[in-house]
Amino acid sequence: MINRIIRQIQRYKGWFGGGAALCIFLGLYTGLLASPPDYYQGELVRIMYVHVPLAHTSTLAYSVLFGGSIWYLWKRDPLVDNMCQASASICALFTALALITGSIWAKPTWNTWWTWDPRLVSFTVLLLILGGYLMLRRLVDDPVRGGRYAAILAIVGGIDLPIIKFSVEWWRTLHQPMSFSTRGVSISEDILIPLTLMSIGCWLLFAYMVMVRTQILYLTELLHAKKGRLLSQTHFSQTTP
Amino acid sequence: MTGLYTRWALILGVTLLLAILTFQHYQQHLATLPMGTLLSSPPSSQPVRIQGMVKSGTLQGEVEQGQATFEFVDGPASLVVEYEGPPLENIRELKTLVLIGRWDSQNQVFKAQETALINNFGFVAAAYLVSVLGLGWMVFAMSQRVMVLFKEIKESKLYEPEADSLGYKE
Numbered sequence: 001m002i003n004r005i006i007r008q009i010q011r012y013k014g015w016f017g018g019g020a021a022l023c024i025f026l027g028l029y030t031g032l033l034a035s036p037p038d039y040y041q042g043e044l045v046r047i048m049y050v051h052v053p054l055a056h057t058s059t060l061a062y063s064v065l066f067g068g069s070i071w072y073l074w075k076r077d078p079l080v081d082n083m084c085q086a087s088a089s090i091c092a093l094f095t096a097l098a099l100i101t102g103s104i105w106a107k108p109t110w111n112t113w114w115t116w117d118p119r120l121v122s123f124t125v126l127l128l129i130l131g132g133y134l135m136l137r138r139l140v141d142d143p144v145r146g147g148r149y150a151a152i153l154a155i156v157g158g159i160d161l162p163i164i165k166f167s168v169e170w171w172r173t174l175h176q177p178m179s180f181s182t183r184g185v186s187i188s189e190d191i192l193i194p195l196t197l198m199s200i201g202c203w204l205l206f207a208y209m210v211m212v213r214t215q216i217l218y219l220t221e222l223l224h225a226k227k228g229r230l231l232s233q234t235h236f237s238q239t240t241p
Numbered sequence: 242m243t244g245l246y247t248r249w250a251l252i253l254g255v256t257l258l259l260a261i262l263t264f265q266h267y268q269q270h271l272a273t274l275p276m277g278t279l280l281s282s283p284p285s286s287q288p289v290r291i292q293g294m295v296k297s298g299t300l301q302g303e304v305e306q307g308q309a310t311f312e313f314v315d316g317p318a319s320l321v322v323e324y325e326g327p328p329l330e331n332i333r334e335l336k337t338l339v340l341i342g343r344w345d346s347q348n349q350v351f352k353a354q355e356t357a358l359i360n361n362f363g364f365v366a367a368a369y370l371v372s373v374l375g376l377g378w379m380v381f382a383m384s385q386r387v388m389v390l391f392k393e394i395k396e397s398k399l400y401e402p403e404a405d406s407l408g409y410k411e
């Protein structure tokens with residue numbers, strides 16, 4: 001079933017890419033030019049329009065990896081395994097960019113590039129888990145076994161997701177508390193518009209990138225299989241009298 | 242491949258347009274004029290932004306009421322400021338800030354109506370550059386890789402048309 005859903009979604013890949021580009025350009029325009037500066041942070045608040053969507057998308061990407069890994073261990077569907085591998089590499093990119101932009105924002109506001117804050121540490125742990133996932137896939141010779149081990153690691157690493165989300169409530173932290181919660185939205189409308197546009201743009205971009213990366217993984221396997229068949233056919237025709 | 246490069250040329254064009262608009266916005270609304278330039282060649286009557294520090298022992302007036310007079314210094318240059326605008330909550334002596342107002346060359350007084358925070362825009366530019374370049378480069382590299390793989394499969398002379406965009410056959 002999930003295999004069919006992935007193939008159906010793949011048909012609309014271009015729409016995801018186009019939608020992402022449109023939302024991101026509108027988000028950049030409103031974020032950089034149309035939205036007002038913040039009362040306390042001034043123009044520095046504009047870093048939020050890239051940092052927060054990147055961070056949200058990386059947790060979304062890990063959720064996809066987590067769900068996909070459970071499905072893969074259950075059904076052993078190679079397409080889902082490819083999708084998980086694609087999600088992991090793209091999630092690593094989004095996580096790294098969220099950490100870098102967060103560090104750039106921290107310097108003028110907290111007067112430090114890095115601090116051992118629970119939110120920052122739990123987010124860095126996410127990047128390390130993703131690094132481990134991708135290394136495991138490369139280091140294990142048998143791709144099926146590697147995929148299985150990596151899926152187990154991704155499921156175990158899923159424990160980091162609630163820690164990231166609630167770290168600002170569970171511990172004393174420099175990081176600002178959650179802006180979206182059951183208590184409501186604590187952001188001004190002027191700031192919410194570019195933030196929403198950029199967030200939707202990043203989610204669509206992530207979906208598009210996963211589709212393209214899954215396609216790359218499939219095509220690479222196909223090329224290897226075809227080259228192998230071509231070689232074996234040549235070898236067979238040369239050795240057969 | 243031509244379609245890929247056309248799409249990316251369009252994306253690059255829009256990105257450059259946004260960058261130019263942002264730079265113009267910065268020059269017109271956010272950049273500050275050095276105090277020395279304001280004193281040597283004052284602009285006609287349009288409002289300008291100047292950056293400096295409130296000189297110690299010169300602050301007078303009702304700051305909470307939105308009226309104050311003080312001396313504003315930036316390195317060796319200094320000028321007298323008459324502020325009349327929204328109440329200033331955090332103005333004090335030795336405070337660095339940006340003042341927005343007009344230079345009255347007849348009375349040699351800077352008449353300020355607004356204040357702003359001093360921001361280092363390099364941080365904002367760095368965050369946007371890292372994000373846009375990082376994501377853009379990654380998406381471009383991936384799109385190009387798909388094209389190269391399709392070409393390689395075609396050239397391996399074992400190409401079979403795909404049933405769907407992923408390459409899977411039903």
